[in-house]
Amino acid sequence: MPRVEFSEVVRRRRMVRRYTTDPVDPAVVDRALAHAVRAPSAGFTQGWAFVVLDTPDDVARFWSATTGPGAPDRWLRGMSRAPVVVLPCSRKAAYLERYAEPDKGWTDRDEARWPVPYWHCDAAMAALLVLQTAVDEGLGACFFGVPPDRLGDLRAELGIPDDVDPVGAITLGHPEPGGATGSPGRRRRTPLEQVVHRGGWQG
Ligand SMILES: Cc1cc2nc3c(=O)[nH]c(=O)nc-3n(C[C@H](O)[C@H](O)[C@H](O)COP(=O)(O)O)c2cc1C
Numbered sequence: 144m145p146r147v148e149f150s151e152v153v154r155r156r157r158m159v160r161r162y163t164t165d166p167v168d169p170a171v172v173d174r175a176l177a178h179a180v181r182a183p184s185a186g187f188t189q190g191w192a193f194v195v196l197d198t199p200d201d202v203a204r205f206w207s208a209t210t211g212p213g214a215p216d217r218w219l220r221g222m223s224r225a226p227v228v229v230l231p232c233s234r235k236a237a238y239l240e241r242y243a244e245p246d247k248g249w250t251d252r253d254e255a256r257w258p259v260p261y262w263h264c265d266a267a268m269a270a271l272l273v274l275q276t277a278v279d280e281g282l283g284a285c286f287f288g289v290p291p292d293r294l295g296d297l298r299a300e301l302g303i304p305d306d307v308d309p310v311g312a313i314t315l316g317h318p319e320p321g322g323a324t325g326s327p328g329r330r331r332r333t334p335l336e337q338v339v340h341r342g343g344w345q346g
Pocket of ligand 1: 156157158159160285286287288289311325326327
């Protein structure tokens with residue numbers, strides 16, 4: 144049985160950028176991952192992977208690989224308190240291989256066939272399920288990018304293979320007020336009528 148109505152999960156979900164130091168029940172992380180792999184994927188390729196960091200040492204390794212020297216800012220102070228970091232990753236090669244199979248037939252493995260990089264789409268869809276599970280469980284989460292110039296260090300630190308791309312990172316923990324507000328502090332939600340084009344693109 145859901146703890147929160149689905150529409151409430153959608154409505155309540157906001158990125159949380161500060162956490163208490165309370166641990167997260169490992170069963171919750173498992174449920175988030177179990178939900179993640181229910182995401183749709185092109186050709187049912189499921190070319191995603193999730194690197195889970197859920198010990199203080201491993202979380203510290205993530206932050207030291209992805210941040211520079213100097214005093215941490217408000218964002219980093221709040222985010223680095225999260226007891227769990229999950230890296231949703233995509234593997235392009237899995238898609239090229241899958242679509243070269245007889246039922247798809249793209250044996251040339253030509254990337255020009257792909258309207259957009261579905262490998263990243265699928266990992267993003269899975270990531271949203273992790274974010275929504277956090278809300279369902281009364282926790283907070285934040286999806287954020289890994290700076291490109293830090294990716295090499297992160298790969299080396301965590302042993303992530305070259306053909307696996309972290310599409311970002313997700314902090315998971317118990318929300319605490321006082322974190323960075325992020326872009327919603329500076330921007331308003333765009334009204335629906337400005338983004339919905341019924342019957343074609345008008346206006
Ligand atoms: C692809 C993507 C990248 C993002 N990168 C960052 C980031 O690097 N740092 C951050 O604090 N938030 C990041 N966010 C969170 C957005 O700022 C946030 O989703 C947006 O401002 C809307 O706020 P809400 O999710 O709380 O509704 C990212 C979100 C997405 C979808």
